[in-house]
Amino acid sequence: MLHSHLVDEHTALYRLYDGDGSLLYIGITHDPEARWVSHAATKPWWPAVETKSLEWHDTRGAAEAAEARAIATEPTPFNRAGSPWAPGPPQLGEDEVAVADAKKNLSELLTSVRLLRRAYFLTSRGKRQAALVPVELGELVQQAGGPDKAAAILASHVGSQIAHLKAQPGVREDS
Incomplete structure (x- = not known):
């Protein structure tokens, strides 16, 4: 659930890159450092991140729109939602x-x-x-x-x- 105080808050669109400059992940946050701490604790791909970029937007809505456009047009191996490059659901066995x-x-x-x-x-x-x-x-x-x-x-x-x-x-x- 989105907290009402975040709707009009400046929000960053961020991109995470590996050491070769390949784009790994795109996301948004109002607090980049806290978000990266969260990624470091939960994402197995985090150790590959070497470079980060930020693009600030006046509102969360504007950042969400920019994020959707970026994910739809920039291939990343770790974005799933909205990505045409995301793998389909895993193939499950009959059991x-x-x-x-x-x-x-x-x-x-x-x-x-x-x-x-x-x-x-x-x-x-x-x-x-x-x-x-x-x-x-x-x-x-x-x-x-x-x-x-x-x-x-x-x-x-x-x-x-x-x-x-x-x-x-x-x-x-x-x-």
């Missing part, structure tokens, strides 16, 4: 569901987990964040002492099964 989609279809998803005995990974920005699993599996994880202990038990068991199969005559490992 993966974006968190936003899971929220919209939670009842359907839970029914699939319960009745079809499926497990789904909830993803955000292409990374797995959590899993929805049948209740019995969740209870076994709990009985094992939590996810870390259950994973160790399962890894040990699967590892011994693989070793047993490899030791059988006529079984070869494909590379």
